[in-house]
Amino acid sequence: MRDDAEENNATGAVGPAADLSLHQRILGDIEDRILSGEWAPGFRIPFEVDLAAQYRCSRMTVNKALTQLAKTGLIERRRKSGSYVTQPRAQSAVLEIRDIKLEVQSLGLAYGYKLVAKSRRRSTAEDRRHLGLTLPTPVLALECIHFAGGRPFCAEQRLINLAAVPDAASERFEEEAPGPWLLKRVPWSAAEHTIRAVSADDRIAMALGIVVGAACLTVERRTWSNGAYVTHVRLIYPGERHVLVANFTPSQPK
Known part of the structure; x- marks a missing residue:
């Protein structure tokens, strides 16, 4: 031999x-x-x-x-x-704010990122509801796609409160995703997660390369700092390729 x-x-x-x-x-x-x-x-x-x-x-x-x-x-x-x-299944921690790039790399896959749309606008009523605003203030709206091994992994729809983060207005977000950019510049003090199961509409199906009506997992998160909301983000994953994990311990008797 x-x-x-x-x-x-x-x-x-x-x-x-x-x-x-x-x-x-x-x-x-x-x-x-x-x-x-x-x-x-x-x-x-x-x-x-x-x-x-x-x-x-x-x-x-x-x-x-x-x-x-x-x-x-x-x-x-x-x-x-x-x-x-194999079909990789990503795991996100429900109670953590994790970098999507690290999620992808934990699967042993190459990470990619693309900015799809970016616009600065006067906040709409829906924007103010998402960001907890009472007055019309400028916001930055972003749409991004994160890739794993060349395939769409997650669609990101994000609003940034420019009153809380004015520097975001001049950032291009073409090389670095807004999530890690914000984490490095704005110390958040609290966060809120909302998790939903949704069906992919035409827009999401095209972004994620899946069929219309396919099950998706949506994680909506708001973070705030010093009493002001910083950002609202909606992360949409193909349901068959993503699970959420939460670790907890029994409450201690008083």
Whole structure:
């Protein structure tokens, strides 16, 4: 039986690639295809015998790479059926304000972000209801999409109270999402979460790449600082790919 070094020589690899063991090269190739979205969740990975022929190596080397990918949760190995790209399920803590980028990276997927729309306006009645305002004041309205492995992960609809955060008016929000930008600049003192199940309308279905009417999980959050509401955000996730988690302990008897 050939070892990995012999298998590297069989491929004719030279330079830096030859320094990697063959199973690591196979591992990296498959991982890149999954994280880039080329191999989407549910995609059946080529059989071991086919990968062994492609890389001119033993099935044991291929098996070693696939076993490692299964341990990381990127693929699922099914007996007599093959190996499939798994459907990641993100978990959000209900009582925490988490960076969506960290949520995506915790799944082992590449994060992406896109600003879809941005407008400064005089607050509407609905804006004032969301932000707890009594007088018409300027607000910044933002729509963003967060991506995981090249696929839409979450749609964000956000209002920022410019009376509380005037610097937001001049921020472009093209490189950095508004959530982490706010967390770094405005110390929040309290937050309120509202969680709903909704059906995707045309707008949300297009943003998330799902069918109209698909179940979605919506998290609405308001944060305030020193008695003034800073922002209201609505985060919309495809329901089948997201769960919410809350940790708690029993109350202590008095």
